[in-house]
Amino acid sequence: MSSLLILGAGGHGKVVADAAEFSEQWGNIAFLDDKFERDTKHAQWDIIGRMQDLALYAGEYDGIVIAIGDASARMKWMSQVHALGFSLATIIHPRAVISTNVNLGEGSVVMANAVINYGVKIGAACIINTAATVDHECQLAAGVHICPGTHLAGNVSVGECSWVGIGASVIQGITIGRHVMVGAGATVINNINDDLTVIGTPAKPIEM
Numbered sequence: 001m002s003s004l005l006i007l008g009a010g011g012h013g014k015v016v017a018d019a020a021e022f023s024e025q026w027g028n029i030a031f032l033d034d035k036f037e038r039d040t041k042h043a044q045w046d047i048i049g050r051m052q053d054l055a056l057y058a059g060e061y062d063g064i065v066i067a068i069g070d071a072s073a074r075m076k077w078m079s080q081v082h083a084l085g086f087s088l089a090t091i092i093h094p095r096a097v098i099s100t101n102v103n104l105g106e107g108s109v110v111m112a113n114a115v116i117n118y119g120v121k122i123g124a125a126c127i128i129n130t131a132a133t134v135d136h137e138c139q140l141a142a143g144v145h146i147c148p149g150t151h152l153a154g155n156v157s158v159g160e161c162s163w164v165g166i167g168a169s170v171i172q173g174i175t176i177g178r179h180v181m182v183g184a185g186a187t188v189i190n191n192i193n194d195d196l197t198v199i200g201t202p203a204k205p206i207e208m
Contacts, residue, residue, distance in 0.1 A: 001027030063089030
């Protein structure tokens, strides 16, 4: 099995580690995180250092994944990972269902019971979370997070670093812009411009 270094040991980090371990592709899983003491255990995995220690481990791990929920921070760390010559790992829980005709970007994670259908294109460092569905020919830019239980119908486009909240539904053919936040349980039936937060059924913008 290949060795895996995970940046970020919060709740999302533990789920990523669990998915990686469950896949039986990854062993020797360890974390870097600033909120935990070095050389301690976090659940069954080791905390081996802080985030700024990343360069010390160049060449020691077969892959690295960035398990940070904040999309902007995730993209920033992805640039640093590339600069240090690491290979970004793509983590797929074995209970996810993914069409053979899906383009899944580096550093992305797909959780248990997620379904990704034919012709979908997913950018780098995306999160397709537990039991989310992404239907045919959707296009997700880098850094997108599709939260648990969210459903995207066919031909939906989601811009860079957007976040589609838990249990939201998006009808077919919708375009969601960059840096958008779609609230939990929202129903999206109209296109959404960049940098908006929308909530409700139907989803409408709110002031932040």
